[in-house]
Amino acid sequence: MYKQLVLLFSLICTYPLFAQQVVLQDTVSTVETKDTTLYTFDHLYDIGDGIKDIGRFIRHDTTTKIPKKRSGLSILPNxxxxxSIGFQVGSKIVSGMYLGDRENTSMSTYATALNYTTRGIIFGYLMHDIYTSKNKWNLKGGVIIAKMVGLDYGMGMGNIVPTDVPEEEVLNNPERTRFVNQYTVYGLNERLYKQLSPGMFIGAGVFIDLKRNIHTVGNHPQTPLGTYSDFTGYSAKNYNNNGLMFNWQYMTRDNPNSAYKGIYTDIVLRMSQAWMGSSQSSYQLQTDFRKYWQLSSSRPNHVLAFWHWGSYNLGGNLAYLDLPGTGKDTFARVGRGYTNGYFKGNSFFSTEVEYRFPILRNQFLSGVVFANLQTANDRLGTKLFQQWQPAGGTGLRLLFNKATRTNLCIDYAFGRFGQRGLFLGLNEAF
Incomplete structure (x- = not known):
């Protein structure tokens, strides 16, 4: 039986290598141009197809059935x-659908999950990115409730800067001593965009972020969290970060889960407002830019991708746990190779390039190679762009749902200071 299963898996992976290539429409960009470089679903192979074929093989079912229309809904153990989080178990639902004609409407995506990790993190969320017919409106955001455990290595880039103030050295943490912060978070984030022209949107939104029961595990005479809170006047135990957002977005990428071509740009002005219940007023400008180059018309998932994510302080002070840094983007994917928050500052900049290449013609298996750079400022005089820290890695992709281009991503990444690890997840990092 074992040999039969191995043979079946080999046939699953290699059969489409000999299949005739067929060019059909699949998904399209928001500039109303047809994408004619993609295979029909009949020539793509995902994990769902594999499960069905194994079931038919075990049942000795040799009948040929007309395939049903594939659903954009993925339900799986998460x-x-x-x-950063350790080993995670839970459940997750990911869905994608079109609320209008595919030729002029982007895919709307939804995700919800409830998870537990071996670091003691418990979190549940509901996120959405909705495009109405012809992309006239875009609503994106979500809610999260979580008990969080975060590894903390201080502020800045880990550089050694002479100082006569012991507290500043604790905050900068040049020895990269690891602290562990625990807290509970209740968050809501909603943005509404109006289309100005094909691919271009302007919008506004609101965010509410309540952090409670904050503390650093263990007995430490001084911690980065406590030191920063003393410097800035924040409570080291509880605080609110509520405010308004103004947004500009330009998007021509052909798919939000795994883009083959196009551009995604999102610029957000976040204004924490005391009159909305925020502990302090502050202002951050966030930038997110992604560019995708399709390298082959016959192998559409042969792609070179570029990503920049940054957050720049325009005034006031953020609370310590809200400082921008590694993994502080929406889906905690910035800076693979380091744990979340490993580098952080009042301002932060990250850039990454990824080469994505097909392995099997049916797109069931593909690979990536990536590298990134990060920089942040600190309180000891290090400026943004003055010092950089690199990371890189490689990974495999398994096509999980061909209807939405959802990939199961398995990456191994490494950086400096002994930072390295395995990163698993659904959908591309960007």
């Missing part, structure tokens, strides 16, 4: 791992 097993994950990365150095």
């Amino acid at each position: 097993i994950n791992y990365n150095p």
Whole structure:
């Protein structure tokens, strides 16, 4: 039986290598141009197809059935791992659908999950990115409730800067001593965009972020969290970060889960407002830019991708746990190779390039190679762009749902200071 299963898996993976290539429409960009470089679903192979074929093989079912229309809904155990959260178990639902004609409407995506990790994190969320017919409106955001455990290595880039103030050295943490912060978070984030022209949107939104029961595990005479809170006047135990957002977005990418071509740009002005219940007023400008180059018309998932994510302080002070840094983007994917928050500052900049290449013609298996750079400022005089820290890695992709281009991503990444680890998850990092 074991040999038969191995043979079946080999046939599953290699059969489409000999299949005739067929060019059909699949998904399209928001500039109303047809994408004619993609295979029909009949020539793509995902994990769902594999499960069905194994079931038919075990049942000795040799009948040929007309395939049903594939659903954009993925329901699965949410097993994950990365150095920041440890090993994760839970359940996750990911869905994609079109609320209008595919030729002029982007895919709307939804995700919800409830998870537990071996670091003691318990979190549930509901997120959405909705495009109405002809992309006239875009509503994106979500809610999260979580008990969080975060690894903390201080502020800045880990550089050694002479100082006569012991507290500043604790905050900068040049020895990269690891602290562990625990807290509970209740968050809501909603943005509404109006289309100005094909691919271009302007919008506004609101965010509410309540953090409670904050503390650093263990007995430490001084911690980065406590030191920063003393410097800035924040409570080291509880605080609110509520405010308004103004947004500009330009998007021509052909798919939000795994883009083959196009551009995604999102610029957000976040204004924490005391009159809305925020502990302090502050202002951050966030930038998110992604560019995708399709390298082959016959192998559409042969792609070179570029990503920049940054957050720049325009005034006031953020609370320590809200400082921008590694993994502080929406889906905690910035800076693979380091744990979340490993580098952080009042301002932060990250850039990454990824080469994505097909392995099997049916797109069931593909690979990536990536590298990134990060920089942040600190309180000891290090400026943004003055010092950089690199990371890189490689990974495999398994096509999980061909209807939405959802991939199961398995990456191994490494950086400096002994930072390295395995990163698992659904959908591309960007």
